[in-house]
Amino acid sequence: MFLNRTPQLPTPEQALKGRPEPTFPLQERHTVLGTPLAGPYPEGLEVADFALGCFWGAERKFWQAEGVWTTLVGYQGGSTPNPDYEEVCSGLTGHTEVVRVVFDPTAVSYEELLKLFWESHNPTQGFRQGNDVGTQYRSAVYTHSEAQAKAAEASREAYQRVLTGSGYGTITTEVLPAEGRPFWHAEAYHQQYLDKNPAGYCGIGGTGVSCPVGVARTDG
Template identity: 80%
Template sequence: MLFSRFQNALPTPEEALPGRAEPGFTVPERHTVLGNPLLGPYPEGLAVADFALGCFWGAERKFWETPGVWTTLVGYQGGSTPNPTYEEVCTGHTGHTEAVRVVHDPSKVSYEQLLKVFWESHDPTQGFRQGNDVGTQYRSAIHTHSPEQQQAAEASRDAYQATLTASGYGSITTEILPAEGRPFFPAEGYHQQYLDKNPAGYCGIGGTGVSCPVGVAPAQ
């Protein structure tokens, strides 16, 4: 990781790296586990949800293992630099966080159920880090695609905060912001489904052990 003062504070748009007009790399066509296309447009009836919960290698696996998820891909979101590279994101000079795009069938797994996976798979009280991973690119975030998603995310945060507080945890630092104006830039091909390609690879995420009181069991 390259040292930067922006590991502990987000850069302004003026301070962010300029990026590029087009991606500097290609993304694989299909998910190595689920077999479905990584990039849209997606089949009618599917919904998109974006989550950031620390290192995206382990975060992506949490979601592709969830029944009802059609495809997942990892990328960079919430910053100012267009089409960044991994090395640029790691400097902290892009403002992006490592994110997972989850494409799901709402008739099989609801957005509320995905929120439960999100909250229980990391510690959302840690600010610009997740466990041993330190930097603004590891911050917790939800980028919503509709007013309904925004409302559900905020309600789940409030419910989980009450449960975390009762268990001795501090305040949730998760950003909950509209995805509009915060585009999702897919990461390099070697990051996609990394833990499927490298089963013994690093996974830095871990939950609090506190159950989130939202969502129900996925449909069978």
């Protein structure tokens, strides 16, 4: 699909049709945290969805963060139901690689997770992240509440100002509601990939520019 031209998102009509049920199961527990990957999650926890390039290294960033209860990787933002990895990599599903983060908001704020998100990749690169090129590597935040949406938009504006001052271009990150954009879990071998393969590939790298959000928390 991409060959010698810029990657393009397929329209819903062009996207692969997918399937009504997944063809692979979700593993039961997180290999690092020991917590269940599938919901429903314990009361009081919240869900956040972030796309910042190859989800192998991205997931590790979040499972290492304080207050994160579990993480899992999958595909989101496209049109194909229950896609597999090869289909997503074809560029014909419209999905991007996503990390779902289940967190305790009394231990880590959503703003702090946004700060980690922005600082862990270069959000100005469009359909690529470093050497990884394709629509599945685009940057995105899929929000689960109005509060998350407002925080994500505010953080994008704040980070744009400091990136511009450091010589970077326009942020291409999409901030959209998770509603209507289902999260489809990835194959078991992708879950906690860098724990299972410590010497495995990680293409995640930030700009080195600090994001001015989530630095100071207000409790209560």
